[in-house]
Every structure is written in structure tokens, then in C-alpha cells.
Amino acid sequence: MFAAKNEFSSLKGKELLITGGAGMLGSSIAQFAVPAGAKVTVLDNMAPLYGGNLYNLHGIAAQVRFVKGDIRDQKLVSQLVRGKDLIFNLAAQVSYIDSNLDPFLDLDVNCKGHLTVLEACRLHNPAARLIFASSRFVYGRIERNPVREDHPFNCLSVYGVHKLAGERYCQFYHEKHGLEALIFRIANPYGPRQQMKHGKYGILNWFIRQALEGKPLTIYGDGRQARDYIYNDDIVRGMLLGAMSKIPYDVFNIGSGTGTAFGDMARLIAEHVGGVEVVPRPWPKERYFVETGDYVGDISKIRKALSWEPKVSIAEGVARTVAYYREHCARYGFKAYSAASKGVITSSARRASGAKRRG
Amino acid sequence: MFAAKNEFSSLKGKELLITGGAGMLGSSIAQFAVPAGAKVTVLDNMAPLYGGNLYNLHGIAAQVRFVKGDIRDQKLVSQLVRGKDLIFNLAAQVSYIDSNLDPFLDLDVNCKGHLTVLEACRLHNPAARLIFASSRFVYGRIERNPVREDHPFNCLSVYGVHKLAGERYCQFYHEKHGLEALIFRIANPYGPRQQMKHGKYGILNWFIRQALEGKPLTIYGDGRQARDYIYNDDIVRGMLLGAMSKIPYDVFNIGSGTGTAFGDMARLIAEHVGGVEVVPRPWPKERYFVETGDYVGDISKIRKALSWEPKVSIAEGVARTVAYYREHCARYGFKAYSAASKGVITSSARRASGAKRRG
Numbered sequence: 001m002f003a004a005k006n007e008f009s010s011l012k013g014k015e016l017l018i019t020g021g022a023g024m025l026g027s028s029i030a031q032f033a034v035p036a037g038a039k040v041t042v043l044d045n046m047a048p049l050y051g052g053n054l055y056n057l058h059g060i061a062a063q064v065r066f067v068k069g070d071i072r073d074q075k076l077v078s079q080l081v082r083g084k085d086l087i088f089n090l091a092a093q094v095s096y097i098d099s100n101l102d103p104f105l106d107l108d109v110n111c112k113g114h115l116t117v118l119e120a121c122r123l124h125n126p127a128a129r130l131i132f133a134s135s136r137f138v139y140g141r142i143e144r145n146p147v148r149e150d151h152p153f154n155c156l157s158v159y160g161v162h163k164l165a166g167e168r169y170c171q172f173y174h175e176k177h178g179l180e181a182l183i184f185r186i187a188n189p190y191g192p193r194q195q196m197k198h199g200k201y202g203i204l205n206w207f208i209r210q211a212l213e214g215k216p217l218t219i220y221g222d223g224r225q226a227r228d229y230i231y232n233d234d235i236v237r238g239m240l241l242g243a244m245s246k247i248p249y250d251v252f253n254i255g256s257g258t259g260t261a262f263g264d265m266a267r268l269i270a271e272h273v274g275g276v277e278v279v280p281r282p283w284p285k286e287r288y289f290v291e292t293g294d295y296v297g298d299i300s301k302i303r304k305a306l307s308w309e310p311k312v313s314i315a316e317g318v319a320r321t322v323a324y325y326r327e328h329c330a331r332y333g334f335k336a337y338s339a340a341s342k343g344v345i346t347s348s349a350r351r352a353s354g355a356k357r358r359g
Numbered sequence: 360m361f362a363a364k365n366e367f368s369s370l371k372g373k374e375l376l377i378t379g380g381a382g383m384l385g386s387s388i389a390q391f392a393v394p395a396g397a398k399v400t401v402l403d404n405m406a407p408l409y410g411g412n413l414y415n416l417h418g419i420a421a422q423v424r425f426v427k428g429d430i431r432d433q434k435l436v437s438q439l440v441r442g443k444d445l446i447f448n449l450a451a452q453v454s455y456i457d458s459n460l461d462p463f464l465d466l467d468v469n470c471k472g473h474l475t476v477l478e479a480c481r482l483h484n485p486a487a488r489l490i491f492a493s494s495r496f497v498y499g500r501i502e503r504n505p506v507r508e509d510h511p512f513n514c515l516s517v518y519g520v521h522k523l524a525g526e527r528y529c530q531f532y533h534e535k536h537g538l539e540a541l542i543f544r545i546a547n548p549y550g551p552r553q554q555m556k557h558g559k560y561g562i563l564n565w566f567i568r569q570a571l572e573g574k575p576l577t578i579y580g581d582g583r584q585a586r587d588y589i590y591n592d593d594i595v596r597g598m599l600l601g602a603m604s605k606i607p608y609d610v611f612n613i614g615s616g617t618g619t620a621f622g623d624m625a626r627l628i629a630e631h632v633g634g635v636e637v638v639p640r641p642w643p644k645e646r647y648f649v650e651t652g653d654y655v656g657d658i659s660k661i662r663k664a665l666s667w668e669p670k671v672s673i674a675e676g677v678a679r680t681v682a683y684y685r686e687h688c689a690r691y692g693f694k695a696y697s698a699a700s701k702g703v704i705t706s707s708a709r710r711a712s713g714a715k716r717r718g
Contacts, residue, residue: 103474111470115462153527156534161527168512168520175515
């Protein structure tokens with residue numbers, strides 16, 4: 001945390017609003033910002049199948065103002081944006097699979113919700129700086145790798161279409177109303193604090209749950225499709241550096257900048273957890289359509305503009321993530337089995353054993 | 360009409376649904392398609408300030424099935440798309456100025472409404488071919504003229520953002536669900552059958568009303584900004600050629616392909632109507648933001664793909680449009696004065712005098 005304090009010392013005294021702040025990225029921003037001296041307000045609707053989890057704010061909860069509410073609530077959002085220096089707008093419907101099954105819900109959250117935040121800023125706090133979480137899914141079908149920010153938008157999901165609309169809102173509110181806004185197109189995020197309830201998004205984390213539960217990992221197709229896995233903390237550092245910069249508006253890819261084969265990712269997890277089988281299977285229908293083709297983001301733009309580098313290799317990131325969920329699995333709704341004994345390791349059991357060792 | 364019959368003979372027996380079919384483009388498609396033997400259903404909500412006008416269907420009304428209703432009505436739209444060969448999805452909130460004043464209304468009509476049509480097609484008629492009216496406003500701030508289809512999307516209006524979303528929906532429903540869809544990015548449309556109630560869009564037509572009412576024409580700024588004015592019938596011919604083609608999916612600019620200075624357009628109307636003053640004024644605030652910068656579309660793609668050419672020069676188009684509104688102004692809510700006498704020429708007066716001459 002000392003490194004974080006130094007790197008983010010300019011956050012001291014700043015007022016932050018983080019929508020979706022109980023989710024993986026939002027809570028991780030809070031986990032960096034609170035020790036740096038920022039005053040953090042978290043807005044999260046805690047929708048059951050989404051990423052909101054109060055345990056994500058563990059250790060800083062007392063210093064955070066938590067508001068349970070929805071970004072589509074115009075009155076609430078209007079109150080919350082007032083006086084904020086930095087607004088991290090991360091609340092979203094985040095499953096591209098669900099977006100294609102219920103496009104109207106995705107429209108409501110990812111367009112109307114985001115528009116509500118921007119309108120509130122225009123009316124009540126036009127001096128705020130906005131950070132918007134966009135996605136590699138705006139590119140959809142990839143024409144060439146590595147993907148630069150000017151790659152065509154071949155959205156293969158309603159989620160991608162609406163993330164693109166969210167981005168263009170930011171640009172419009174910047175150009176017309178002077179709002180400052182930075183957009184981050186996130187590759188394949190993973191790491192501690194992501195939801196583990198289902199595998200509709202965040203496949204790496206889902207594999208870690210499967211592995212910790214002693215279940216086999218299913219590789220889709222030949223497992224050679226390249227993905228750009230980026231560790232939670234690396235994304236959060238990029239967003240915070242962007243927030244603290246003076247750049248009035250821009251769009252950045254954020255990713256590892258390197259491709260990892262899907263199968264290699266699975267094998268890495270299997271080896272790390274131990275005693276886990278990797279099984280090839282055909283692509284599930286819903287996933288196949290949006291996921292086919294390699295994706296590797298070109299991250300030269302963010303490197304240059306924000307002096308940002310991804311610091312956590314996939315091996316290191318997987319190790320940290322496995323360790324986190326081994327320890328805290330009960331907080332994320334599952335039980336981890338030890339690879340060797342197949343005995344259940346719950347958080348409380350580990351805490352007890354840790355206490356014993358320390359005692 | 361004989362030329363139209365020949366050019367569009369493959370429409371014979373085809374079932375067409377035209378949303379926004381009482382507006383300028385929709386009704387003009389019907390005016391071409393009905394004589395060619397198509398079976399036309401028009402859906403229009405007849406919203407007071409929008410373009411719907413039953414007089415636009417004059418002469419073919421008896422052969423058209425007219426449904427008063429809204430594209431946001433899921434049940435109605437689901438019924439209407441069934442059995443249609445070609446769906447022209449033109450219903451929209453069309454004022455970019457209003458879109459910035461009430462972004463949520465624009466979202467509702469231009470995203471939710473369009474998504475409703477696409478979902479209805481997916482569920483009830485995936486074999487339909489869709490024609491979608493997009494706009495030059497997806498480009499927003501222009502970086503280079505002439506503007507090709509791969510120009511960046513610097514949307515300067517919420518309208519532009521939502522038209523872009525509408526386009527990307529089409530692409531997604533094509534790639535995922537096999538729906539065929541052609542998208543036309545319309546430059547500055549003008550011509551007969553456009554609404555004349557206000558000047559929030561369709562400035563050329565609005566100038567024609569001003570001129571016919573004997574009022575001066577206001578040129579914004581220095582009047583040198585280039586616009587790409589495209590005559591109604593030329594757009595409609597392009598859309599119909601696209602509908603009859605076998606192209607499964609594509610995006611086309613549709614425009615004259617040439618720039619006309621705003622001031623020259625005004626002077627052309629003033630000269631044509633006669634006795635009308637042209638007055639320079641500063642840009643109104645709302646218009647300035649979205650309208651600054653030249654726009655000339657590159658139309659080489661549509662030329663090649665559909666063997667389409669704009670046929671009506673701006674001089675010819677203005678002459679035809681002035682003639683239309685001199686004759687039918689009462690149907691569009693205003694009274695035309697003759698330039699020479701300043702006497703009122705209403706449709707009925709003209710019909711009476713015509714009858715006299717013929718008698």
C-alpha cells in the first residue's frame with residue numbers, strides 16, 4: 001500500500017464517485033484511492049447476478065460512503081455527482097451473452113444509465129472528470145491484430161453497440177459541454193474481487209473457481225484463440241493515472257498487449273491449482289458467435305500518454321487470484337477443495353489454521 | 360411514372376413495410392413502389408412535430424394499408440413485420456437539435472424503437488431485408504472531405520450517437536441472426552413532402568417556406584460552409600435499388616457528392632422564388648455546435664455497388680420543390696405569397712385559377 005500511496009498521492013482530498021463501486025474494478029479503485037486520502041462515494045445497485053459484493057470493500061468500508069442505488073435514478077444521480085472531482089462510471093450490465101438475450105435491459109442500463117450520469121454532470125457538475133469503462137467488444141469481429149483504437153466497430157453483441165454509444169456520449173458531452181472524459185477499452189479483465197457466481201463473463205476467474213472446486217476446465221474449440229488477459233490492479237492503475245492526468249478527452253485500449261492462447265491460460269490455472277484436468281469441448285453456441293477470432297490490443301497509445309505499463313504477468317496474476325479466492329471463496333459463494341486431499345478449505349477454516357500456525 | 364415502373368418492376372407483388380411511412384422519405388418510397396405493383400403497409404405515429412403527413416400519400420392512399428402506431432409498440436411491430444419482403448425502417452426522432460435538448464426521448468425512439476423492429480424481425484421474419492435510414496450526423500466533426508464511410512465517428516449530437524447505434528444493431532443482427540440490412544447515411548435531404556412546420560431540420564425546405572411567405576432568408580455566419588444537398592427522389596431511388604439488390608449487408612453514403620455553399624443555396628431559392636432578401640446573421644447557438652465545418656460525402660461506394668447516380672441537380676431540385684409547395688402549401692400548414700403581387704396563393708386559389716384557365 002505504500003507504493004500505492006506514493007503513486008496516487010495527488011488523490012489526497014479528492015472527492016470520488018464510483019458507480020458500480022462494489023464490483024471488481026470499482027471496489028479496486030476504492031481500495032487504491034482510500035489509502036491515498038481520497039473521499040470515496042460508492043454507488044451500486046447490488047443486483048443479484050452482477051458483480052457487486054460488499055466484501056470487495058473489506059478493510060476500507062468504514063471510510064467509504066456506500067449508497068445502494070441505480071445509475072438510472074435521475075434524482076439520486078443528480079445528488080451524487082455534485083461536488084465530485086472524479087467520477088468513475090463503471091456500473092453496467094456486463095454480460096455480452098445476456099445483452100443478446102435481453103437487448104432492452106442492456107439498453108436501459110448501458111445507454112439510459114450512462115446518459116443519466118452524463119446529463120447529471122452537465123446540469124450539476126460540468127467540471128467533473130469522468131472515467132468510462134468501455135470494452136474490447138466495441139471492435140467485435142477483429143480485422144487485424146494487434147487492434148488499434150481506430151479499428152472498425154464490427155460489434156458482435158448488443159453490449160458492444162451500447163458500449164460504443166456510451167463512448168460517443170462521452171465524446172459528445174466533452175465537445176459540446178466541456179466535460180472531461182477518458183474512455184478505457186478493457187481487454188479481458190480478471191483478478192481478485194470479480195464475481196464468481198456464473199461464467200457469463202470473466203472466463204479466467206470462472207476457470208479458477210472450477211479448478212478450486214476440483215472440476216475439470218473446458219477449453220472451447222482447439223484452445224488456440226488468443227486473448228489479452230489483463231489483471232485487475234493494472235487496469236485500476238491505468239484508470240487512476242488517467243483520472244489524475246490533464247488529458248481532457250481520449251480513448252485508450254487497456255490490456256496486456258500480448259496474446260495468450262485460451263488453452264495455455266487454462267493449463268496455467270490447472271497447474272497452479274494442481275490436480276485439475278483440462279478438457280477440450282466444442283464452443284457453446286452463444287459464446288462462439290461473440291468470441292471467435294483472436295484479440296490482442298495495441299496498447300502503445302496508453303503507454304505513451306499515461307506512462308502506463310502492465311506490471312502483472314499472467315502467471316503472477318493467476319497466482320495472486322488463486323490465492324485470493326482460496327482465502328476468500330466463501331465470500332464469493334463457493335467452497336474451495338485442496339488439490340491434494342480434496343478436503344474443503346473454507347475461509348474460516350483457513351483463518352483458523354492460520355491462527356493456529358501463528359499461535 | 361412509366362420510368363419508375365420500369366426501373367422498379369422487380370417490386371411487383373412484393374410486400375413492403377415502411378415505418379415512418381407518412382414522412383418525406385417513407386411516403387416517397389410508397390409513391391414509387393405502389394405504381395410498380397408493390398403491396399405497401401405504412402406505419403406512422405403521426406407525432407405532431409414530426410414529418411408524418413397523410414397528404415404525402417395523396418394519389419396512392421387507397422392502395423396503401425395505413426397503420427397509425429409507434430415502432431416502440433412491440434406487439435404491433437411483431438404483427439406488422441410478418442410476411443414482409445422489404446422493411447424500410449425510417450421512423451425516427453429526426454431533429455439533432457431536439458436530441459441534445461431531450462436525449463432520453465431520442466434514445467427511446469431511435470434506439471429502443473429501432474431495436475424493437477430488429478427484434479421483431481429476428482423472432483417473426485428473419486428473411487426480411489431491412490433498409491435503415493442513417494445520417495451524415497454519425498460523422499459529426501469532419502476531419503477530411505469528401506467523407507468516406509470509414510471516416511471516424513465524432514458525433515456532435517445525441518442523434519448522431521443513436522443513429523450510429525442503430526447502424527451497429529443492423530450489423531449485429533445481420534452477422535448473428537442473418538438478417539439482411541442496408542444502411543444509408545443521408546447527407547442533407549430536401550424536396551417535396553418534407554414537413555414545413557419548423558426549421559429544426561431540413562433547412563433548405565425551411566428556406567423555401569420562408570421565401571414563399573415573402574420573408575427574408577437568414578444565412579448563418581459567412582455562408583460559405585459547404586453542404587451536400589440531396590433531392591428526395593434521388594435518395595428514394597438509391598434505397599429502392601439497394602432493397603432490390605442482393606447485397607446482404609452494407610453501409611453507403613448517399614448524397615449529391617458535391618458541396619454547395621450555404622449562401623449559394625439560399626440565393627438560389629431567393630432567385631427562384633423572386634423578390635426575397637438574403638440576410639447574413641450569426642449562427643444560432645444550438646445550430647452552430649452541430650453544424651460547423653464543411654460536409655461533402657464521398658459517394659463512390661454506392662455508385663459502384665448499386666449503379667446509382669444522383670440525377671437531380673440542386674437547381675432542378677429547388678425548382679421542383681418550390682413548385683410543389685407553391686401548389687400544396689396549405690397541406691403543409693402555410694400560405695404562399697406570389698413574389699410579384701404579394702397576393703396570397705393558396706392551393707385552393709391555384710386550383711380555382713387552374714380550373715378557370717382550363718375551362
